Amino acid sequence: MDTVFYTLQDFMTHSKGITYLVMAGILIALPLFWCFITDRDEKKRTY
């Protein structure tokens, strides 16, 4: 990535912005992955 940062503010805004996007992706992907792991398990009654 050739982005040039002139201030720490620029750097933090950029890297944190990307980090939040990555985190959002992970928060969506991990529950889906959990469903993939468990969807063939026998359903347990919880009531």
Place this chain on the structure above:
Amino acid sequence: MSEETTLTDKKIFTPFNIICGIIIVVGLILTILRFTKGLGAVTNLDHNNPWGIWIGFDLLCGVALAAGGFVTSAACYIFGLKRFHSAVRPAILTAFLGYAMVVLALNYDVGRPWRLPYPIFYSQGTTSLLFEVGLCVFLYISVLFVEYSPAALEWLGFKKIRNLIVRMTLVLTIFGVILSTLHQSSLGALFMIAPSKLHPLWYSEYLPIYFFISSIFAGLSMVIFEGSLAHRFLHHKMDETHLAESTGVALGFAKAASFLMMGYAGIKLIGIAIDNHWHYLATSWGQWYLLEIIGFVMLPAYLYALAAREKNLILARWASVVAVLGIVLNRLNISVIAFNWNLPSAQRYFPSWMEIATSIFIITIGVVAYRFIATYMPILYKHPDYQEHQ
């Protein structure tokens, strides 16, 4: 379990015994060389590379792979997953022997074994992470010894003291979890003092978290891997309960390890994003890093997930081999391969054959000890006098 396998009707010169014997003889010769001629006689260590594979492999990998002890006992006694109960004793034994081998290997690296208790009892460096690691390992190996001791006491017939220790199981488990959390993460934190030496892809302010989380799935993988070896070579020592529960243990642990490993890959990605180190991924170091993350974290995580979905025990066992190799690769990357990455290649460290042979010697001692204990003590089966006890 069959009772007919006793020492007397076994052959002494089996391939296992011959190979182990040769390794132990070579190891003893190297031990004499190390402690009489010094580090320079047997290692390629120097001032640029004071830590070699005795730290990177024997200690860091040994501690991570021995995490199965606290993970299994926490699952069983703290989280109440009693279906994993039959895996607790083998896991505790593996952890105890793993830590014992770590301490043995540490003696080879630091020398003067009689001074090993000094940092604990004589000269405490309370501002040092190494002191915290040393203290935790000292305390945790004591806890593991006590946790393992009921098996030895049942074998020896000391009922009263065995029953007393069994009553302390929950307290010991809680101690084990606390001490493991502390020193597993501190081992990662050790490398935070070397930001200029460790490659930026592996260096992160989250190193303690990476080390702790990776130790959990390393422990889970090691329990599955060790269970598959026990099934292959010590099948006759297992009782009905152990045999009946082993598939559930492997698939349950595979499910947990799979989710953890994907989460771990996710936080590694966050580490790169927060430091904005994306550009390093396009270099040859980046390809090596991606091989570690995709090939040895995400691939076994996917294989574990498939194994848990399909109830495929064989796949779970193969995935555990890849996961264990991945942990070894990660610890070696951080401590040896990506450490001092910017030095000229002539000044880089590569272990001597004697260092590698000493590591193999130490692992062999652990394997022989495990085999002896699992053969004679109630590790893979319940002692007939204590069937109703935990």
